Amino acid sequence: MADWIPIALSRDVPVGITRAVIVDTREVMIWRGEDGVAQVWEDRCPHRGMRLSLGFVRGNALNCLYHGWQYGAGANCLRIPAHPDLTVPPTIRANAYAATETGGMVWMSSDSADPPPLLPALTPVITLAIEAAPERVLAALGGSTAEPLIGLPFAGGTLQLGWHRAHAAKTMLHATGAGADIAAATAHLRALRQSLEQEAAA
Amino acid sequence: MPKLYDYVLSGSCYKVRLLLSLLGIAYETQAVDFFPGREHKRPEFLALNPLGQLPVFEDAGLVLRDAQAILCHLANTYDASGQWLPRDVRFGSVMMWLSFAGGELMAISGARMIAMLNYAGDLAALQAKARAALRLLDDHLADRAQAGGLWLVGATPTIADIAMFPYVALSHDAGIGHEDYPAINLWQRQVRKLPGFVGMPGVPDYF
Amino acid sequence: MSLTDDRAALDQWYTLGALQDFPAGAEVPSRLLGEDLTVRRLTDDVEVRAAGRALPVRTDYGHLWTSFGTPERDLFELPESREPDRRWIHCGPVRVRASGLRLVENFLDLAHFPYVHTDILGSEAHPEVARYEVEQRRDVDELWATKCEFYQPKAAAASDEGQISKYMYRVVSPFNVMLYKTPPTAPDRWDVIALFVQPADEAVSVAHAFMLVIDLTSTDAELSAFQQMIFVQDKIVLENQRPSLLPLQPGRETPTRADLSSVLYRRWLKEKQLRFGTEPRTDLQSTDLPHA
Ligand SMILES: N[C@@H](CCC(=O)N[C@@H](CS)C(=O)NCC(=O)O)C(=O)O
Ligand code: FES
Ligand SMILES: [Fe+2]
Numbered sequence: 205m206a207d208w209i210p211i212a213l214s215r216d217v218p219v220g221i222t223r224a225v226i227v228d229t230r231e232v233m234i235w236r237g238e239d240g241v242a243q244v245w246e247d248r249c250p251h252r253g254m255r256l257s258l259g260f261v262r263g264n265a266l267n268c269l270y271h272g273w274q275y276g277a278g279a280n281c282l283r284i285p286a287h288p289d290l291t292v293p294p295t296i297r298a299n300a301y302a303a304t305e306t307g308g309m310v311w312m313s314s315d316s317a318d319p320p321p322l323l324p325a326l327t328p329v330i331t332l333a334i335e336a337a338p339e340r341v342l343a344a345l346g347g348s349t350a351e352p353l354i355g356l357p358f359a360g361g362t363l364q365l366g367w368h369r370a371h372a373a374k375t376m377l378h379a380t381g382a383g384a385d386i387a388a389a390t391a392h393l394r395a396l397r398q399s400l401e402q403e404a405a406a
Numbered sequence: 407m408p409k410l411y412d413y414v415l416s417g418s419c420y421k422v423r424l425l426l427s428l429l430g431i432a433y434e435t436q437a438v439d440f441f442p443g444r445e446h447k448r449p450e451f452l453a454l455n456p457l458g459q460l461p462v463f464e465d466a467g468l469v470l471r472d473a474q475a476i477l478c479h480l481a482n483t484y485d486a487s488g489q490w491l492p493r494d495v496r497f498g499s500v501m502m503w504l505s506f507a508g509g510e511l512m513a514i515s516g517a518r519m520i521a522m523l524n525y526a527g528d529l530a531a532l533q534a535k536a537r538a539a540l541r542l543l544d545d546h547l548a549d550r551a552q553a554g555g556l557w558l559v560g561a562t563p564t565i566a567d568i569a570m571f572p573y574v575a576l577s578h579d580a581g582i583g584h585e586d587y588p589a590i591n592l593w594q595r596q597v598r599k600l601p602g603f604v605g606m607p608g609v610p611d612y613f
Numbered sequence: 614m615s616l617t618d619d620r621a622a623l624d625q626w627y628t629l630g631a632l633q634d635f636p637a638g639a640e641v642p643s644r645l646l647g648e649d650l651t652v653r654r655l656t657d658d659v660e661v662r663a664a665g666r667a668l669p670v671r672t673d674y675g676h677l678w679t680s681f682g683t684p685e686r687d688l689f690e691l692p693e694s695r696e697p698d699r700r701w702i703h704c705g706p707v708r709v710r711a712s713g714l715r716l717v718e719n720f721l722d723l724a725h726f727p728y729v730h731t732d733i734l735g736s737e738a739h740p741e742v743a744r745y746e747v748e749q750r751r752d753v754d755e756l757w758a759t760k761c762e763f764y765q766p767k768a769a770a771a772s773d774e775g776q777i778s779k780y781m782y783r784v785v786s787p788f789n790v791m792l793y794k795t796p797p798t799a800p801d802r803w804d805v806i807a808l809f810v811q812p813a814d815e816a817v818s819v820a821h822a823f824m825l826v827i828d829l830t831s832t833d834a835e836l837s838a839f840q841q842m843i844f845v846q847d848k849i850v851l852e853n854q855r856p857s858l859l860p861l862q863p864g865r866e867t868p869t870r871a872d873l874s875s876v877l878y879r880r881w882l883k884e885k886q887l888r889f890g891t892e893p894r895t896d897l898q899s900t901d902l903p904h905a
Pocket of ligand 1: 458
């Protein structure tokens, strides 16, 4: 499952929302319509390039902010408002990534060559942006850049941290835990964030 | 009728317009040529507000400056329910966020004027302050969400949310996106869903 | 970044702003095509210098104009500037992190009115863009879009009801564009709204909006606030288009019939072999490139 990347906590992407995420310098967006399925797309409308994360969800469709082109869950364009009577050709589509949800996280894959990961249900704790290189963060937390999850011992149990590279100097952590004290785990992770950022700035 | 001295691109004036709209208060506006005219630095305007800043609000003989003070006045005068400015244990926390909205968060306003209107100043320094303020807010909102809360203070929206929302939503004008702040993303959506919500240029009011 | 070597971009006139923004005696820094400039306003003269060199200067239409190269034509004609009953409104420079060509293309676009200027220049209930005409006027080398019509809830500062506005668009050079639209109070005249773009860098522009309008009721502050409101509504779109540079490569974006003016604008830019503010192309042999 090495090519699958956790990019958000599922909790942070409720129905009706759009969310922008930077994954390895690429602009990606997540949205969730009424069917409850999380979609992960390139953050760019095929019409005139507008970032779709600024768009809005209605029912089961995503609408681009610029000219209101409407996209369905299959990434195909359903409606071009400037031409209300036009049957939109099926070739007009947003660029969708493979997406799945497991372990309380939204995952994406560019080539989906490997099967998606399958994790037990985990309780969401927090997503943190850390201004430090992923290599440093993973070394400090005992993880590996080859693995999408870090098992972090905490209070006699283990937190499962999904991570992704925003860019060379920023790491996103998506923390989950089974049965952990959420407030205590959050405080612990924020303290880690502080020490990692101080170290990176030094 | 109450009167708002207004500039359409001002995030501080937007704080007042947003609460006026949420409370359904009728008012008139007087457009002040803030940019490029710098009308707020002319004697006639300085007579209203010697600080030379927008917004200014006139209501029943009162002349008020400072967006946060105006929000307090509006809630105090027009919100019989007391929801927007609660007079109980929440009062101090609401004041704390009002002070933050008119204080640390205004780094976004400063950075925005430099980035957008070519004002003089240290853009990188203000952006760093703006990011620190946004992180503090995101941390607070994440804690609130973990405890099941949707708003900055207590179980209902208050003027703390209204004072904070504009410059958070306008941070992209200062070159700062919201990718790092998932809790802010969720909270902004709650604010947008309030009945009577209005946007401003740079804050689209879709949904 | 330093001054571009793009001949097509160098040989054009650009505005650096309204003359009133350059106080007499003061030296004002500016930037154009990747190069720093200084502007000095003497009593009657204006001096523009870059890297020690004095650049040509024009002071037409209340604006300061300059060029790094040798423009083929003189500055465009604006006959409305001679009509005595027109109000001249300078809306102030606004900096936008996007290619100036994206700004011009947005200015030519009708289809975004219902979504970006909701309940002002368009409404979601009337999103249709009717067929309009676009032609390249070879004699003046301008691009014109005519017979444009759109339903507008609040077409201008002085509107108090909706109207079907008639528009004409006129692109006078790659970075300078204007529109003519029916004023709510004088249906037999055309208001002129110009967008003069100062391309500071490839993906950083300064927009100078300028209006020559017939309006007997609104104050200057109201007119300028209306136009600033419209333009800053566009800014959020412009800064979030990807790529920030205008793609000229076929297939990169998906135009429809409503985008006819954009399609012909891009074709016109290609014909001019303009590169500044465009996305580097991969579909050309290196020998096809205007400059090696
Ligand atoms: N403390 C004031 C500050 C508002 C403020 O900064 N207003 C800006 C416009 S958004 C202004 O008038 N700036 C001019 C100046 O400070 O000189 C408030 O919160 O209302
Ligand atoms: S850019 Fe998305 S609809 Fe036009
Ligand atoms: Fe527009």
